[in-house]
Amino acid sequence: MMxxxxxxxxxxxxxxxxxxxxxxxxGPCYHxxxxxxHPDHVDRWLQAASGAAPDWDRVMAGYRSCQDWPAxxxxxxLAEAYPRAKVVLTVRDPHRWYTSFRWLTSQAGFRRIDTxxxxxxxxxxxxxxxxxxxxxERCGRETFDGWRFGTDLSEAAALDGFHRLVARVREAIxxxxxxxxxxxxxxxxxxxxxxxxxxxxxxxxxxERDVMAGMFRRMVRExxxxxxxxxxx
Numbered sequence: 001m002m003x004x005x006x007x008x009x010x011x012x013x014x015x016x017x018x019x020x021x022x023x024x025x026x027g028p029c030y031h032x033x034x035x036x037x038h039p040d041h042v043d044r045w046l047q048a049a050s051g052a053a054p055d056w057d058r059v060m061a062g063y064r065s066c067q068d069w070p071a072x073x074x075x076x077x078l079a080e081a082y083p084r085a086k087v088v089l090t091v092r093d094p095h096r097w098y099t100s101f102r103w104l105t106s107q108a109g110f111r112r113i114d115t116x117x118x119x120x121x122x123x124x125x126x127x128x129x130x131x132x133x134x135x136x137e138r139c140g141r142e143t144f145d146g147w148r149f150g151t152d153l154s155e156a157a158a159l160d161g162f163h164r165l166v167a168r169v170r171e172a173i174x175x176x177x178x179x180x181x182x183x184x185x186x187x188x189x190x191x192x193x194x195x196x197x198x199x200x201x202x203x204x205x206x207x208e209r210d211v212m213a214g215m216f217r218r219m220v221r222e223x224x225x226x227x228x229x230x231x232x233x
Contacts, residue, residue, distance in 0.1 A: 002060055002082040004029075004194065006067035007075035007169045008090030009143070009162065011100040013183035014068035017090055019204035020187075021065045024196050030066035039128025045070055049134035056081040070132070073139045076172055086194065089169045089180045098158045105140075105153060 004026050008014060018029040028034075035041050044059045048070070056078060066072065067090070079087055091097075133149070140149040144161040147153050169178065179193040186203045 002064060002066065002078060002085045004065035005075055005078045005082065005085050005087045006065070006072045006090065007087050007165075007173075008067070008072055009097070009101065009165060010069050010072075011097055011104055012090040012092050014072070014090060015206045016183045016204050017067045017088065019206060020183075020190065021067070023199060023201075023204065024191070024194065026065040026194070028063050028065075030060060030063040030071050031068045032070070033068075034063075035070075035128060035132060036125045039124045042128045042131045045132060045135050048074065049138055051138070053077070069139050070135050073143070075169065079173060079177075087169070087173045087178050088190070088193070089166065089178065091166060091180055091182055092184075094159050094162050095155075097162065098155050101158065102153060102155075105150065 004021055006014060006017060008017075010032070014031060015033075018031045018033075021027060021029045035045075044054065047054045048059075060066065060071075060078075066078070071078070075087065075089075079085065136149045140147045140153075143165065144153060144157050147157060147161075166180070170180070179189065181190060181193075183203065183205060187198045191198045
């Protein structure tokens with residue numbers, strides 16, 4: 001059963017949040033990386049690509065929290081499906097976010113890799129990501145007013161989408177159920193919101209750009225999938 005729903009856009013500290021939530025006992029946490037490590041999960045999501053309502057219990061089976069696309073794109077639907085779950089909207093400086101998000105989408109790493117040239121162990125993961133493209137197209141189109149995933153996104157359009165999302169989440173989710181959170185704030189506000197003790201270890205600030213770049217390097221050169229996060233079912 002979902003206990004924490006992430007509503008933030010990619011590149012707003014979602015990898016750090018995944019690690020933090022799992023450390024706090026709210027794992028496994030669903031993140032885009034889960035699609036990489038479980039390519040069969042793509043079938044759970046494809047119904048949503050056309051706008052149909054998926055079976056959320058099936059999509060989120062085995063997970064207690066979520067962050068990042070594709071899950072965070074459906075923050076409202078998930079909040080309705082799991083009314084007892086709390087919602088965390090991750091944010092950061094919008095201009096710095098845009099630079100990072102533009103880098104991610106310009107890389108389109110899984111599109112650049114020839115699946116015939118990668119080790120057999122990782123080929124299903126790359127093929128799964130390509131099958132997920134229709135849903136990623138929908139995420140980009142509806143978040144950024146018609147933008148197509150993989151094409152250049154202007155800063156003006158990106159910031160409009162960023163601020164529009166923040167406003168929509170604030171309007172839809174009651175204040176006592178919502179935390180608007182910058183991962184630079186560390187453990188205290190997050191733990192207070194989730195009513196758990198503050199760990200004695202530093203907050204896991206992960207550089208998502210380095211994580212993503214390293215992930216693709218290991219997949220292509222070594223045939224290894226990401227090992228940074230707790231595996232779900």
